[in-house]
Amino acid sequence: MRLRSSFGSRVRYAIKLSRQLLAEARAVGEIGRLVNQHPHLAGLEQRMLAYRGELAATRGSYTRDVSSDAMALSLQTAALVASLTELLKPARALDLGSGYSSFVTRSVGATECWSVDDSPEWLERTVGLLASRGLSTEHCLHWEEFEARSGERFDLVVHDLGDVRQGPAKHASQALRETAFPAVLDAVSPRGWLVIDDIHISGYRQRCRRLLEARGFSVFRLTRETIDSHGRYAWLAFREEE
Numbered sequence: 001m002r003l004r005s006s007f008g009s010r011v012r013y014a015i016k017l018s019r020q021l022l023a024e025a026r027a028v029g030e031i032g033r034l035v036n037q038h039p040h041l042a043g044l045e046q047r048m049l050a051y052r053g054e055l056a057a058t059r060g061s062y063t064r065d066v067s068s069d070a071m072a073l074s075l076q077t078a079a080l081v082a083s084l085t086e087l088l089k090p091a092r093a094l095d096l097g098s099g100y101s102s103f104v105t106r107s108v109g110a111t112e113c114w115s116v117d118d119s120p121e122w123l124e125r126t127v128g129l130l131a132s133r134g135l136s137t138e139h140c141l142h143w144e145e146f147e148a149r150s151g152e153r154f155d156l157v158v159h160d161l162g163d164v165r166q167g168p169a170k171h172a173s174q175a176l177r178e179t180a181f182p183a184v185l186d187a188v189s190p191r192g193w194l195v196i197d198d199i200h201i202s203g204y205r206q207r208c209r210r211l212l213e214a215r216g217f218s219v220f221r222l223t224r225e226t227i228d229s230h231g232r233y234a235w236l237a238f239r240e241e242e
């Protein structure tokens with residue numbers, strides 16, 4: 001009888017302990033795991049909060065005068081990109097799907113930034129935006145031109161290429177988000193970082209995840225930190241040494 005009750009209390013203790021551990025793990029969350037593995041990203045969450053304030057005005061005018069709230073990088077993901085640019089100091093940054101994201105990488109100050117678009121019209125608008133803000137318009141190129149120059153590698157890549165709005169027919173720009181993904185992974189340097197926007201789309205998310213794992217990337221699901229009012233969010237991936 002005593003044996004049974006001592007076994008029961010051990011089971012209850014084990015359950016209580018695992019619940020506590022689970023709660024602690026949830027509290028630390030993905031950003032905690034990210035910073036534990038990459039201590040040079042300490043302060044990322046605080047920088048993201050600060051950038052949400054700092055970027056609100058420029059993003060507001062961009063979505064009002066040039067694009068739209070649903071198409072431009074969300075304020076939350078823009079804050080992630082700005083914070084990573086500041087903390088990682090990438091020598092080369094690549095912004096796939098140009099627009100407000102181009103302003104962010106170039107204004108925070110990656111040493112060399114490339115901005116790529118599959119739409120010549122939107123690329124032209126990006127060049128106009130950068131020029132109007134006194135930023136460099138170097139390395140603004142069409143996706144086909146970029147693809148033709150295989151072998152370019154970047155320390156920070158933002159993948160927001162192609163129009164992911166769901167419609168009755170999947171036009172070329174919608175499909176591009178996913179078809180471009182293997183080439184996007186190729187463009188990330190060893191020990192480089194990739195921000196994958198619009199990963200809330202479930203089929204896309206699952207297929208990206210499988211490919212990321214197969215190609216040896218670690219994934220940090222920054223859902224809580226980047227989710228916006230449209231339900232969009234981004235994940236961060238790190239390419240291990242080859």
Ligand SMILES: C[S@@+](CC[C@H](N)C(=O)[O-])C[C@H]1O[C@@H](n2cnc3c(N)ncnc32)[C@H](O)[C@@H]1O
Binds near residue numbers: 071162
């Ligand atoms: C998700 S958007 C990329 C947004 C970009 N990263 C930014 O921060 O503004 C993907 C593509 O849609 C096109 N695009 C951008 N704004 C658009 C708009 N308001 N309406 C239609 N297409 C747009 C551009 O070709 C762009 O590369």
